[in-house]
Amino acid sequence: MITSETRMPARTTTPGSVLGLYIHPRTLTILGTYKCTAMCKNCCFDSNPWLTQRLSLDSILSFIEEGSQYSSVELVAFSGGECFLLGEDLVRAVEFATGKGLRTRCVTNGYWAKSLQHGRRRLQQLRDAGLCELNISTGDYHQQWVSEETVVNAACLGVELKLESTLIVIELQKDRRVSTKSLLENPHIFALMQNRAESNFSIIESPWMPMDAQEIVDQPVERLLTRKNVHKRGGCKSVLSTIVVTPTRQLGLCCGLSRELIPELSIEWGENSLSELLAEAGREFMKIWLFVDGPERILAWAASKNPQIDWECRYAHHCHACLALFQDPLVRATISENYRERVDDVLMRYSVLLSHQELLEGAVYG
Numbered sequence: 266m267i268t269s270e271t272r273m274p275a276r277t278t279t280p281g282s283v284l285g286l287y288i289h290p291r292t293l294t295i296l297g298t299y300k301c302t303a304m305c306k307n308c309c310f311d312s313n314p315w316l317t318q319r320l321s322l323d324s325i326l327s328f329i330e331e332g333s334q335y336s337s338v339e340l341v342a343f344s345g346g347e348c349f350l351l352g353e354d355l356v357r358a359v360e361f362a363t364g365k366g367l368r369t370r371c372v373t374n375g376y377w378a379k380s381l382q383h384g385r386r387r388l389q390q391l392r393d394a395g396l397c398e399l400n401i402s403t404g405d406y407h408q409q410w411v412s413e414e415t416v417v418n419a420a421c422l423g424v425e426l427k428l429e430s431t432l433i434v435i436e437l438q439k440d441r442r443v444s445t446k447s448l449l450e451n452p453h454i455f456a457l458m459q460n461r462a463e464s465n466f467s468i469i470e471s472p473w474m475p476m477d478a479q480e481i482v483d484q485p486v487e488r489l490l491t492r493k494n495v496h497k498r499g500g501c502k503s504v505l506s507t508i509v510v511t512p513t514r515q516l517g518l519c520c521g522l523s524r525e526l527i528p529e530l531s532i533e534w535g536e537n538s539l540s541e542l543l544a545e546a547g548r549e550f551m552k553i554w555l556f557v558d559g560p561e562r563i564l565a566w567a568a569s570k571n572p573q574i575d576w577e578c579r580y581a582h583h584c585h586a587c588l589a590l591f592q593d594p595l596v597r598a599t600i601s602e603n604y605r606e607r608v609d610d611v612l613m614r615y616s617v618l619l620s621h622q623e624l625l626e627g628a629v630y631g
C-alpha cells in the first residue's frame with residue numbers, strides 16, 4: 266500500500282562504515298532564531314516578526330565548540346530567520362568561531378542597513394569580531410519588506426568595511442521585477458560590480474521554490490528539470506557536509522531550503538556526541554544516495570520505474586526535487602520497493618568519493 270509513511274531506505278552496511286569513513290562536515294550553520302523582520306511568501310521557515318524562540322548563546326557556543334573539533338570544518342554560517350536579530354549574541358558567536366580559526370558568514374535580508382550610519386555600526390562590530398562574509402538576500406518577495414535602497418546600503422557597507430566577500434542573492438522566478446539587470450541600474454551596485462576584483466562583491470540568482478512538492482513557482486523553462494538536462498545535475502554537496510542547529514536544538518543534516526519539512530534530514534541533539542550522530546547518519550543509504558547522485562537523478566530513476574510519477578518541468582531547485590522524493594507517496598513507495606537494485610552501484614561510487622575526500626584532506630591537513 267502506498268502511504269506517506271512508506272519507509273525510505275535507512276541503515277545499510279556500506280563500504281563507508283566498513284572502512285570507518287563518513288562524509289566529513291565542512292560547514293556549521295546556526296539558525297539562532299526563525300524570527301525575522303520580514304514575512305516573505307514561501308519562506309522556508311515561515312519566519313515572521315512575532316516568533317520568539319531562539320537558541321541561547323551557550324547552545325550556540327557549545328555547537329561551535331563541538332563542531333570545531335573536526336579539522337574538516339572551515340566555515341560557520343549564521344542564518345535564520347534573521348541572524349542580525351541575535352544582537353550581541355551574534356557578535357560573541359562570530360568572535361568565538363573566529364577564535365577557533367573558522368571563517369564566518371552572515372546570511373541576512375539587510376534590514377539593519379536602512380540608515381547607513383546605524384548599519385555601519387552594526388557591521389563594524391561584526392567585522393571587528395572577525396566576520397568574513399556577508400550574504401544579502403533580496404528579490405520581489407523580499408523587497409515587500411526590505412527596500413532595495415536598504416539592500417544596496419548593506420552591500421556598500423560590506424565592501425566599505427572590506428569583508429572578504431559581499432554577495433547579493435536574488436530570488437529567481439520567471440516573472441519578476443528584481444533581477445541582476447535591474448540591480449545594476451543602481452549606480453552604487455554598478456560601481457561595485459565594475460570594481461568587483463578588489464571589492465570582492467558579486468551577485469547571484471537562485472531559484473525561488475515553494476514549500477510543497479505539489480506546488481510550483483513559475484521558472485524560466487531552461488531552469489526546469491527534464492530528461493534532457495538531468496544528466497547535468499549532480500550529487501548534493503550539502504547533505505552530511507553541512508551540520509545545522511535550529512532554534513529548537515534540532516540538528517539538520519544539510520542546509521537545504523526544504524530540510525525542515527523532511528524529518529529524515531533532522532536528528533535530536535540529545536545525549537550523544539556530534540561524532541556519534543554523524544557516524545550513525547552517515548550509514549543511512551538514502552543520505553548516501555543523495556550525496557552520490559542528488560535528488561534530481563534519483564527522482565528521474567524513480568520515474569523510470571513508475572511512469573505515473575510526474576517530474577519533468579516541475580523542479581528548478583534541487584531542494585524542491587528533494588522534497589518530492591520524501592513527500593510524494595508515489596515516489597516514496599517506488600524508491601522503497603526498488604532501491605535495492607541501486608545499492609551496489611551507489612555504494613561503490615560512494616566509497617570512491619570518500620577515498621578521494623580522505624586523499625584531499627590528507628593533502629590539506631597532513
Ligand code: SF4
Pocket residue numbers: 301302303304305307308309310311312313345346347373374402407
Ligand atoms: S528574509 Fe529570509 S528568513 Fe526572513 S522571511 Fe524572508 S525568506 Fe524568510
Ligand code: SF4
Pocket residue numbers: 501502503504519520521522523524530555560583584587588
Ligand atoms: S537537496 Fe535535499 S539533502 Fe540536499 S540540501 Fe536540499 S534538502 Fe538537503
